[in-house]
Amino acid sequence: MRTSDRLLAAANFDALISGSDLPRLEARALLEHASGRSREWLIAHGDEAPGADSAARFAELAQRRRAGEPLAYLVGEREFHGRCFKVDPAVLIPRPETELLVDLVVQAARADATLLELGTGSGCIAVTLACLRSDLHILATDTSEQALATASSNAARLCPKALAAARLQFRAGDWWSAVNSGERFDLIVSNPPYIAAADPHLAQGDLRFEPANALASGDDGLDALRVICAGAPLRLRAAGMLFLEHGFEQGAVVRALLGAACFEQISTLQDAAGLDRVTTGRLPA
Ligand SMILES: C[S@@+](CC[C@H](N)C(=O)[O-])C[C@H]1O[C@@H](n2cnc3c(N)ncnc32)[C@H](O)[C@@H]1O
Structure with a gap:
């Protein structure tokens, strides 16, 4: 399965991070941005299912990061x-x-x-x-x-x-x-x-x-x-x-x-x- 398809089918936030083929810190920063959740929230609620919008936003950002776009431009700060x-x-x-x-x-x-x-x-x-x-x-x-x-x-x-x-x-x-x-x-x-x-x-x-x-x-x-x-x-x-x-x-x-x-x-x-x-x-x- 392609990485983007795997992410769209991810059961929970932790699976989005581990399935992204990115370093964990980078994946977490992109997920914070895509979901609007804080780092602390994502750590405490890693087993919860992401909304479809968050998963789609994260899959797109992760794909752009894998293609080399700087993390700072993707998260805007x-x-x-x-x-x-x-x-x-x-x-x-x-x-x-x-x-x-x-x-x-x-x-x-x-x-x-x-x-x-x-x-x-x-x-x-x-x-x-x-x-x-x-x-x-x-x-x-x-x-x-x-x-x-x-x-x-x-x-x-x-x-x-x-x-x-x-x-x-x-x-x-x-x-x-x-x-x-x-x-x-x-x-x-x-x-x-x-x-x-x-x-x-x-x-x-x-x-x-x-x-x-x-x-x-x-x-x-x-x-x-x-x-x-x-x-x-x-x-x-x-x-x-x-x-x-x-x-x-x-x-x-x-x-x-x-x-x-x-x-x-x-x-x-x-x-x-x-x-x-x-x-x-x-x-x-
Ligand atoms: C290396 S960046 C530094 C940006 C920022 N000061 C920093 O330290 O992150 C150089 C900056 O010089 C600006 N710059 C390039 N040519 C210039 C010029 N002819 N006159 C004025 N600014 C120029 C660029 O637009 C850019 O913002």
């Missing part, structure tokens, strides 16, 4: 820095290594600092910062209107006060063109696309389903990082800081780009896996 962000195929799925960028900015930002995020995607960086630091004034940009709609809805749910007080604002535009000529910031943060356009990983795993614009950046993956590094000194105040996420093999080249843009105190920090992940620099005072 992903946790980042302890908060649940809505995600859809217009935005990059937030990565745990990006939490380092947030932690570094929280530590470095003085009270009432102004902050620019370039390429906000789901809004996971800007919204988390607005939640953690109610004193910051944050402008988050992206070239994708669809991504900005997703980021705005995450902000409306997770930090409505920051939106209402205009402490968190979103704006569309291509890198620096989103910034008005007179605007200056104390801090600039970005997790830009940084994969080489011909990198075979783009055709594998979850990356196949994520927006190309969020992943790839030119022949060597450095186009966006070059534009951001070169333009940052014009938009930062004296002693302002730039925080950039990048690929684990790009630390040296990003340090060189920051040096060429006259940044000082340049350093690269490692993620939880011990890989170069974030490079920071400060403008002279």
Whole structure:
């Protein structure tokens, strides 16, 4: 019997999970989504019969997951820095290594600092910062209107006060063109696309389903990082800081780009896996 037919005939919730040909945790997450039941409820009521609608929804989601669609897109959410962000195929799925960028900015930002995020995607960086630091004034940009709609809805749910007080604002535009000529910031943060356009990983795993614009950046993956590094000194105040996420093999080249843009105190920090992940620099005072 085909897996989908087996699922449609499943006698109870446990049989849906065990018959899905998926890792148990993934199957349970899809079943929570398909049935509207909590994880705890499904554990306590695993021997109960699912409704026909729930079983059909689960069978369809399980089939798409087996075909490779990311779990986060199928359930429409992903946790980042302890908060649940809505995600859809217009935005990059937030990565745990990006939490380092947030932690570094929280530590470095003085009270009432102004902050620019370039390429906000789901809004996971800007919204988390607005939640953690109610004193910051944050402008988050992206070239994708669809991504900005997703980021705005995450902000409306997770930090409505920051939106209402205009402490968190979103704006569309291509890198620096989103910034008005007179605007200056104390801090600039970005997790830009940084994969080489011909990198075979783009055709594998979850990356196949994520927006190309969020992943790839030119022949060597450095186009966006070059534009951001070169333009940052014009938009930062004296002693302002730039925080950039990048690929684990790009630390040296990003340090060189920051040096060429006259940044000082340049350093690269490692993620939880011990890989170069974030490079920071400060403008002279
Ligand atoms: C790697 S994703 C990061 C998303 C989010 N900040 C995160 O960390 O999960 C890069 C983001 O940059 C945006 N982007 C790509 N090209 C851009 C451009 N020319 N100007 C502004 N944003 C751009 C993409 O739409 C995408 O949302």
